[in-house]
Amino acid sequence: MQTKTTINGLNQQQMMDTIGAIQGNPGLANFVFRARNRWISGGENRSTIRDFYGAGAEDSSRTQDFVYTNGEPPVLLGSNEGANPVEYLLHALAGCVTTTFVLHAAARGIEIQELFTELDGDIDLNGLLGLDESVNPGYQQIRMRLHVKADCSEQELDDLLSYTQARSPVCNTVCRPIPVQVTRA
Known part of the structure; x- marks a missing residue:
């Protein structure tokens, strides 16, 4: 009987080695x-x-x-x-949430058979163009829908999705204010 070494395309031993290395030396993170x-x-x-x-x-x-x-x-x-750059932001968000979802599914022993994501976001150009100072020039809202087939319950998928949203670096960056310094060189 062979021991499974990958799940969702990720090497389980490498995943555990990486986690262990970071636990042993937090600066590696x-x-x-x-x-x-x-x-x-x-x-x-x-x-x-x-x-x-x-x-x-x-x-x-x-x-x-x-x-x-x-x-x-x-x-x-x-x-x-x-x-355009705001479309690239949707791409980055989709990619990061997908990767984070798959990584944490693998860590939980959940095999993903299929996963695709649809995103759309609303922007009001009055903000970008400076025509209405009350309008935020960025996205007003982004909607992201994950379509998932996996070997787990709906509750496990919901828990995994909530955990993913909290752990995805791009999602976390978009969902909270962060300092961005824009300077001239």
Whole structure:
């Protein structure tokens, strides 16, 4: 009889080793992620992501940049060069909640057969354009729906979803005010 070594595509032993290493040296949990962005023209700009600091050292495992083009649809004065930044925020939120959900499901021994997410968010351009100072320029509300098939009860899924929302770094960042410093170099 073989012992199962992965669940939801995650190596269980590696997961336990990582948790143990962080418990033994809490400083290993401190990460610094980086992005660099260059304006191209109009609403088009490009972000490059490669290096980060984590687990006590600079990471050198990435051999190529991840490049993301930010654009705008024509109705917002762009040419559809890429998704716009608020759409990337939805992508980041979906990705982080999905990964956090799968990770904690694996830690609980829950196997996920299927998982997909739908998101939509409301923005009032009066805030962005400065036409109404009472309107927040960001999302007014984001709705996220997870469609999950797993080998557990509905109550276990609800508990896992609540735990995921509280533990997802991007969800937690979006759901609470955090300091963001914007300065000139």
